[in-house]
Amino acid sequence: MKYVSEFQDRNAVQYLAASIRERVAGKDLTIMEVCGTHTMAIARSGLRELLPDQLTLISGPGCPVCVTDVSYIDRAIALSRMHGTVIATFGDLMRVPGSDSTLEKERANGADIRIVTSAMDALFMAGQKAGQRVIFLGIGFETTIPTVGVVIQSAKSRHIRNFYVLSSHKIMPPAMKALCEGDVRIDGFLCPGHVSTITGPAIYDDIVKQYGKGCVVTGFEPTDILSGILMLSKQILAKTPAVENQYKRAVLPDGNPRAKEVMDEVFESCDTPWRGLGTIPASGLKIRDAYASWDASVQIAVPVKESREPHGCRCGDVLTGRIQPEACPLFGNPCTPDYPAGACMVSSEGTCAAHYKYGFHRK
Amino acid sequence: MCLAVPMRIVKIDGNSAVAEAGEISQTIDIQLVPSIQLNDYVIVHAGFAIQKMDESYAREALELFEEMGRIS
Ligand code: SF4
Numbered sequence: 001m002k003y004v005s006e007f008q009d010r011n012a013v014q015y016l017a018a019s020i021r022e023r024v025a026g027k028d029l030t031i032m033e034v035c036g037t038h039t040m041a042i043a044r045s046g047l048r049e050l051l052p053d054q055l056t057l058i059s060g061p062g063c064p065v066c067v068t069d070v071s072y073i074d075r076a077i078a079l080s081r082m083h084g085t086v087i088a089t090f091g092d093l094m095r096v097p098g099s100d101s102t103l104e105k106e107r108a109n110g111a112d113i114r115i116v117t118s119a120m121d122a123l124f125m126a127g128q129k130a131g132q133r134v135i136f137l138g139i140g141f142e143t144t145i146p147t148v149g150v151v152i153q154s155a156k157s158r159h160i161r162n163f164y165v166l167s168s169h170k171i172m173p174p175a176m177k178a179l180c181e182g183d184v185r186i187d188g189f190l191c192p193g194h195v196s197t198i199t200g201p202a203i204y205d206d207i208v209k210q211y212g213k214g215c216v217v218t219g220f221e222p223t224d225i226l227s228g229i230l231m232l233s234k235q236i237l238a239k240t241p242a243v244e245n246q247y248k249r250a251v252l253p254d255g256n257p258r259a260k261e262v263m264d265e266v267f268e269s270c271d272t273p274w275r276g277l278g279t280i281p282a283s284g285l286k287i288r289d290a291y292a293s294w295d296a297s298v299q300i301a302v303p304v305k306e307s308r309e310p311h312g313c314r315c316g317d318v319l320t321g322r323i324q325p326e327a328c329p330l331f332g333n334p335c336t337p338d339y340p341a342g343a344c345m346v347s348s349e350g351t352c353a354a355h356y357k358y359g360f361h362r363k
Numbered sequence: 364m365c366l367a368v369p370m371r372i373v374k375i376d377g378n379s380a381v382a383e384a385g386e387i388s389q390t391i392d393i394q395l396v397p398s399i400q401l402n403d404y405v406i407v408h409a410g411f412a413i414q415k416m417d418e419s420y421a422r423e424a425l426e427l428f429e430e431m432g433r434i435s
Contacts, residue, residue: 001425002384003369003404003416012428037365065364090364090409118410120392140409143367147411150394194367197406197414223428248420250369250406256414259395349365 003249007221016226017050023233030056030185031232032321034176035192036063036349037220043354045222055233058184058321059354061175061277062192064140065092065347066319069273071307072168073098076137078302079166080111086129088122089137091115092347095340097310119151119165126155126163135296138165143194145169145285146259149266152287152294164296167287170272173203174283180211184321188214188232190225193247198263200255204243212241219247266291275309275343276316313342318351325352332356367408369416372401382407 033039039059042048048057061067077098080087087103094104094115107113112132116122119136126134138148148165155163172195179186191204196217204215214235218228228246235241245251263285272284287295309316313335314328325331325344335341337353344352370382370389380393382405389407393399396412405412 001404001418001421002371003421004384006421006425007428009428012431015431035365037367063365092364118392120410140364143365143413144409146395146413147392147409150392150411194365194406194408194413197367223424227424249417249424250414252414252417256395258397259413262395347364 004221007219007223009223012223013050013226016223016230020055020226020230020233021052023230023237024052024055026054027237028054029233029236030058030187031190031229032058032060032179032186033190034060034062034172035190035195036066036347036351037194038190038192038218038225039063039351039354040349041220042225043358047222047225051229055229058186059318059351060179060321061274061319062141062172063344063347063349063351064144064170065096066315066343066350067170067274067276068093068096068139068168068343069275069307070097070099070309071273071304072139073103074307075302075304076103076166077101077106078304079135079296079300080106080113082300082302084132085112086125086132086134087111087113087137088116088125088134089113090117090139093137093139095346096343097341099305099307119148120154123151123155123160123163126160130162133162133164135164135166135300138167138169141170141172141192141195142198142263145267146198146256146262149262152266152291153262155294156291161293164294164299165287166296167267167285168272169267169285170274170283171285173206174280175274175277176207177211178277178280179320180207180213182320186213186321187236188216188241190228190232191215191217193217193219193250196247196251196255198256198259200253201243201245201251208241208243214241215243217243217245217247217251219250276319310341315342315344315352318344325355328352364409367406367413369404370407372399372403372405375399375401380412382412
């Protein structure tokens with residue numbers, strides 16, 4: 001078993017899509033796929049074409065690059081301009097617009113900014129660059145946070161003193177709750193599979209209890225997504241909201257206990273700003289005092305001007321499901337993946353990028 | 364940056380391992396999944412194994428799909 005192609009079976013896809021159409025006929029449902037990887041998978045596989053018109057899928061705030069606040073980018077840029085500093089970042093952040101520059105532009109102007117695919121690579125870099133400081137831009141949800149935690153622990157145990165993390169890590173449930181309190185209709189959530197791989201499905205219990213919305217933890221292959229939508233539709237129509245797990249092969253009831261332990265040991269809860277959603281209480285994770293020596297926000301003071309959102313960009317409305325990207329006046333002209341005006345057009349998991357790339361018009 | 368994919372473990376060396384998927388082979392960190400063994404499939408994200416795939420649940424799902432294929 002390769003755990004990929006088997007879950008793309010055409011017959012099963014047809015069967016599941018037909019079951020959804022049959023069930024939803026004459027009803028009217030709105031489901032939010034929270035996770036950017038779901039948005040991308042749905043766009044790429046053309047699943048939307050198989051779904052009935054009455055079933056509206058809206059994209060949520062689950063793309064870490066897209067919800068990174070402008071002020072964070074501005075701070076990263078300010079740090080990159082400091083002497084003796086190397087910035088290590090996931091590639092997606094390079095082109096996210098700050099108030100008046102991007103990391104990509106700063107690199108073209110001579111800043112030492114390196115793309116890494118793992119926080120561990122940034123730590124190795126620090127080991128090789130004595131005399132310089134390496135700052136890793138730590139963004140991401142529960143999926144990524146334990147990996148950064150392991151790296152910070154390694155920095156401590158190996159006494160690497162020139163490595164820092166600028167943490168803007170975020171956790172998913174508070175943002176979902178904020179959406180439940182908002183004015184956008186959501187009948188149920190397709191919950192992010194790989195966040196849940198770490199946490200287990202229980203983190204969504206409150207959303208069911210407090211807001212009566214169904215939550216189905218869902219995988220990323222076409223049969224997974226359709227099964228998830230079918231399970232959720234059944235719940236919504238029967239008015240029996242619950243937390244269900246479609247993605248059992250990767251999401252165990254307790255998640256990954258080791259990863260949760262690391263996350264808890266290195267990070268603690270804080271309020272944090274989300275692009276488009278504003279500051280959400282207890283939705284962020286900051287580095288604990290015991291690891292403050294590796295916390296860039298504690299160790300490196302740098303003046304940052306007041307931030308401003310890119311003019312005219314409606315990422316905030318896209319991230320909350322209020323509008324589809326095509327409704328943004330900048331969509332496609334001038335905002336494209338090559339010249340993004342907003343963060344949602346930058347990351348391959350961004351809703352605007354998915355819409356642009358696959359040119360589909362949502363139903 | 365959120366991509367996470369199943370890969371097979373082909374070599375283990377302390378805290379790291381070599382994992383493969385199709386033509387791609389990658390060195391990954393395995394500290395988050397202590398029970399890892401050779402030939403296990405793991406989900407790889409940002410250079411780390413973040414979970415072992417559960418074969419029995421995967422088979423269960425596939426059997427269901429096969430059945431769907433027969434009736435559709
Ligand atoms: S199309 Fe561009 S400018 Fe408009 S919301 Fe999306 S990212 Fe922002």
